[in-house]
Every structure is written in C-alpha cells, then in structure tokens.
Amino acid sequence: MSDSAASIESAATTSTDTVLLRVEEGVAWITLNRPDRLNAFAGDMRDRLHDALGRAATDADVRVIVITGAGRGFCTGADVEVMSDLLGRGDDVTFERLVHAGMRVVRRMQSIEQPVVAAVNGPAAGAGASLALACDFRVASEKASIGVTFNRIGLHPDWGATYSLPRLVGPGRAAELVMTGRMVDAREAERIGLFDHVFTADAFDGEVRKMAAELAAKPPLALRLAKQTLxxxxxxxxxxxxxxxxxxxxxxxxxxxxxxxxxxFNEKRPAVFRGE
Structure with missing residues (x-):
C-alpha cells in the first residue's frame, strides 16, 4: 500500500466492512475496502456503497463527498471470480440483480446535491472506471490508471459508462476506449479529459484533502444549484x-x-458560509 493511499484510507474507521464511511470537517470519505482484491465488487458491496452514499448525502454536516479505494487500487470492477461462479451455475438472476445494484448506485450519485469527487489512487477498471466517471470530477495519483475494460471478459459497459464517457471525451474517443478496452495511464487520462488533475504519489493525499477542504468551505447553496444547472x-x-x-x-x-x-470580500476576510 502506498503512503498516500494508506493516509486517505485512515480517514475511514478500520473495520471488516467492504465500504467504509467517515465524516470529518464537512467531508464524507467513502472508501472501497477490499484491498486484497483491488476493491473489486463482490457480495453486497454495491448495496453498501449505495447506502453509504445515501447516508452521506442526507447528513447535514456533509458538504462534499470523496470516493476512494483502500490499498493500491481504486476499484477494478466486478470480481471475476464471482462472475465465473455465476456463469458456471448459470445464475442469470443473481447477475441481473448485481447489474441493477450498479444502476442504483449511479442513480443515487446523480441525485446527490453535494459535489462528489473520485480520488483515484490506483487502477480503476470496468465498473470501477464507470464509478469514477459518474462522479462530478476526478483527481488522480500519477500511479492511477483507468479503463472501460468490460469487453476483455466478453461483457458490455454498465454503471452509466456509455452516458458519461462520450460527454467527457467525445463520441469518437469514447468508442475507441470502449472497443479497445485498454487501460489509460494517469497522464494520458488527464490529457484527454478523463482525469481533471493528476498529482504525484507523494503529494496525492495532501492535494485531495486540500481540494476537499476548499470545496467544503464553499457556499453549499451556490454549489448545489450550479451542479443542478450544469x-x-x-x-x-x-x-x-x-x-x-x-x-x-x-x-x-x-x-x-x-x-x-x-x-x-469588502472586509478583506475569509467568508464563513453556512448554507443559508
């Protein structure tokens, strides 16, 4: 685990939960917590993420939400071992339920009034990439990468990737990324508009916290309305x-x-916004 990833992870209470939530100083830190599997989705992890987003969104103290991953990965999408088991058993019903659970997460994210930031500390692939793309913007470590890799295992993009990706990079680039299924390194991702900021690994944690603190200090009403208008x-x-x-x-x-x-502004002092 990198020092930066470990530091961000410390914002969440240590537990065996696959999704961690902690609120501190106006920032809700949501950490995907299966570091041994690069935070791939398994079990009820999608539902836990949906619930964590709901709790953060309805917390009056939360002004910004940051989603990140424990360990050296952001999220590598669905756990392929789980997919293999479902396929082997011909369990279409469970697979469809998992697909719809991902839809619920993205719909909840789109309904959230606070800014939602993806802090991409490592690989974001498949549904993990779609999750990052569904956030309002993405900041990344230089060690991060991102890829809409679904067709590597014969699957179709989901979690809203076909909606968000063309809007970020244009239809031609989106088609290339979806059809090749290639992973894009952090600097290329920044250049083509998938990542909004890329920081060195050593600076990543501090820069994410600085950005979150700056957003939390902004006027909540103005940010909420601007998000809706955009x-x-x-x-x-x-x-x-x-x-x-x-x-x-x-x-x-x-x-x-x-x-x-x-x-x-007139008194030449920092403003203290209360969301009123």
Missing amino acids: AASLDSGLDAMLAAEGERQMRCFRSADAQEGIAA
Whole structure:
C-alpha cells in the first residue's frame, strides 16, 4: 500500500466492512475496502456503497463527498471470480440483480446535491472506471490508471459508462476506449479529459484533502444549484439555461451566504458560509 493511499484510507474507521464511511470537517470519505482484491465488487458491496452514499448525502454536516479505494487500487470492477461462479451455475438472476445494484448506485450519485469527487489512487477498471466517471470530477495519483475494460471478459459497459464517457471525451474517443478496452495511464487520462488533475504519489493525499477542504468551505447553496444547472445543460438549449441561471442566481442573491460572501470580500476576510 502506498503512503498516500494508506493516509486517505485512515480517514475511514478500520473495520471488516467492504465500504467504509467517515465524516470529518464537512467531508464524507467513502472508501472501497477490499484491498486484497483491488476493491473489486463482490457480495453486497454495491448495496453498501449505495447506502453509504445515501447516508452521506442526507447528513447535514456533509458538504462534499470523496470516493476512494483502500490499498493500491481504486476499484477494478466486478470480481471475476464471482462472475465465473455465476456463469458456471448459470445464475442469470443473481447477475441481473448485481447489474441493477450498479444502476442504483449511479442513480443515487446523480441525485446527490453535494459535489462528489473520485480520488483515484490506483487502477480503476470496468465498473470501477464507470464509478469514477459518474462522479462530478476526478483527481488522480500519477500511479492511477483507468479503463472501460468490460469487453476483455466478453461483457458490455454498465454503471452509466456509455452516458458519461462520450460527454467527457467525445463520441469518437469514447468508442475507441470502449472497443479497445485498454487501460489509460494517469497522464494520458488527464490529457484527454478523463482525469481533471493528476498529482504525484507523494503529494496525492495532501492535494485531495486540500481540494476537499476548499470545496467544503464553499457556499453549499451556490454549489448545489450550479451542479443542478450544469447537469441540465447536457440536454438543454441556451434559452432554457439562461432562464435556469437567472432563477438560481436570484435564489443565491437572496441567501445569507451571499450576504456573508459580499461582506467578507469588502472586509478583506475569509467568508464563513453556512448554507443559508
């Protein structure tokens, strides 16, 4: 386990749970916790992730959610040993339930009002890549990699990859990544828009914590409304977006946070936003 991954993992209470959740200073740290299997999904891990996201999203103290992986991996998708067992038994029913459990996770992520950040500390493959792509943005260690690798084992992309990937890199690049199933290293991923920031392994933990703290200090209402507006922009025209911006700008203008932000600017002091 790298020092940076170990440090981020320490934000979550040590336990045998496959998904860990801890809230500290406005940040919910969700850690996928099967380090011996590079955090591949097995058992009820998808349901545990769904529940952890729900608890974080409804916690009044949480202003930002960070998803990361324990050990040297972010998440390598479905555990192939589990898939092999299901296939050997012809258990379509359980496999379909697992597919739908992944859908539930992505739908919950899209409904979350707080910013959701993927801290990609190592390989993110298959459903692990899709999970990272479903976050609002992705920060990565230079040791990270990402790949939509489903067809390596004869499967189709899921967890919303066919929705998020073309929107991040364009249809042509998305087709190339899906059809080759190749893993992309951190620097190429940053260049083509899969990762938003890449940090050295030594700096990764500190930079993630710094970014999370900065987001947690931002005005929650303004971030929540901006997230909603950006999401709507993917399927809306200019007039609809101008109308949405105008309505939400007025909501922010009437908020206590706007009063605080303007007062702090005039008084040359840091603003203290309370989400009001």
